[in-house]
Amino acid sequence: MSQTDAKNVRVSKMQLSKDSIHQKKILNPETEKGHVISEDFSVFYGNTEAIVKANLSMPAKKVTAIIGPSGCGKSTVLRAINRMNDLIPGCYAKGKLIFDDEDIYSQYTDVVLLRKRIGMVFQKPNPFPKSIFDNIAFGPRLCGIRRKSDLQEVFEKSCRQAALWDEVKDRLEDNALGLSGGQQQRLCLARALAVDPEILLMDEPTSALDPRATSKIEDLIRELRGTYTIIIVTHNMQQAARVSDYTAFFYEGVLIEFAPTSELFTNPREKKTEEYITGRFG
């Protein structure tokens, strides 16, 4: 892991050298270890550059929020990390995006293995049209776990992690689509947790939910912090302020500011950031 630390130092140095003063205090390399690090990372949809040379280092086992107005490229960044953008024809990336010392976009990356290590929760709850049990057992089965008792163990553990256990323990064989929206979203979270990932990506996980379901998910995020590296895209600045340790602000594909959340919201360094968080646009 010392290698990663070294890299962090290097990245920070590089960023320092790139006259972007505001990124100086991104991380304290002594205490924070970058888990996903981007170096001049760009994403293109055909000819349009949706992400422009982003440099940031998202710390391990912390919650990083990505905010910005609609269409600024939040989802694009997030989906770059587990290479879901590969599904979009004409989408490609430039620069480096490093996870665990390896370039995610290197030609040697095994995308399937990568995605096993990086879980994702989507904007709209998307459980499979299968039973609740089969939904959560999907990942473990994929990893070759076949025995019923093992699967049940994983099932219970992930359900408890996602605060879903009490609601589903008596209806394992029911179709997951019969759950409420909030339950479905927690089921998706449990499903992602069942493969024991290192990183959890969340793309506006609460935007389709009511306030109560939202606060449940937020509680969960706070609980999972420290165990997983969580990167969450959100439209809701209060939410970012409530749950995240670090916040990245994107505007039109450009990373404007990346700082500890408390700092970014109370004392933004960039004018654009201030305008955005005070609600002058977006």
Added chain:
Amino acid sequence: MKAHTRKILDKSFTGMGFMSVILLTLSLVIVLGPIFVRGIQAFLFFDTVEYRRMQLDLFDRGDPEEVKAELDEVWAERRFIYDTIAAFEEQVENEEIENSWEYPEKIDSLNDSLKALFGPRPDEPEPVLPRDRYGETRWDRAQQTFKLVMYKEQWDYSDPSAMGSKVLVPRIDSFRGTTVEQIFPYMEENLEKLMLPEFTFYWQFLTDKSHDIHFFGGIGAEVLGTFYLVIGTMLFAIPIGVIAAIYLAEFAKEGKIVSLLRTAISTLAGVPSIVFGLFGLAFFINTMEVSQSKSVLAGSLTLTLLVLPTIIRAAEEAILAVPKAYKEASLSLGASKLYTILKVILPAAMPGILTGIVISMGRAAGETAPIIFTAAVSVGQPLGLFETLNQPTMALPWNIYNLVTEHEAVDQIRHVQFGMVFTLVLLVVVLNFAAIVLRARISKKLRG
């Protein structure tokens, strides 16, 4: 547009739609009604004592004692008729009657008509063909044949400018003033006692093989052949079709070749089925030589080509209709593309795929033209499983055509023809119904 014009337009459109639905339903009822009513008569009808004798002889069904008792009973009744005629014949031979020379011909004709109704007498040598061995086995047929006992068909050429016309002349007139005269009212009064009609449910019509090219028995060979063809077709068409659909929906990069492929598939769907038949003969039998000549295998392959476009299209549409979110969820969990397709996309697309499959099953069951040159024969035995590889088969659609147009006694086996059509229609209806039910059940399971 003014509100009330819009309203009128709306209303008239609704009316037109309603009318066309009604028309469609009516025409369906008009076409299917008679088929059902007459088709059912192949299964449910009044049989006669001759039928019971035939069933005992040919299919070993029924109680021999009972049938024998019944036969004794009817022949006791029939005795009077034959005795009267025999006595009269003797008189004629001995020329005890006026104009005795004109009677032998009339008596022969009368005897023939009686034989058609009652079958040969027990003391006569048994005829070779089963059709000659028994009288009328069905009560409805017996009543028609009885008409030909009572009335003689004659051709009337009196008007030289017109075609000859058929007239029915009462036979009793030929025998006026003789002892034979009395048998006609006797038969008319006692026809039921002479034939002993009884209501019967002949469900074995579906499974019995036919005797003497459908004079007796059922359509078991045709039903079996149709099943072989349908199942054989599906064995080829389902995997090929679904794999092709997966390729088109999930793997193919839109380009010239793929759009050419799609066009080809659409065109294939529009090709007349007789062309498939000829192609099947030329390609599968003559070129590939999958079998020496016609066979179930060759027919199935030909039908596969016919139904592939349907299956591919239905499956492709079903796959494309699966929400992308399922695919993304599966991939994000680290599933490979193949695993995602097999475990997530295909199950979710199953209702649509199944519908396509079942509809094509109906098509494969009902198509005639593709199997004429590749699989179907008019006369044959039910096939064993492995004979399907190199033996031709009977099949419902082809044999319907064959029985209606080429059979030597088309009029006498109407019930078989209608029974076959009924069975085929029923098969298709049942398949479609199964598709609907299956689809509903799987959709419900998917929806939760």
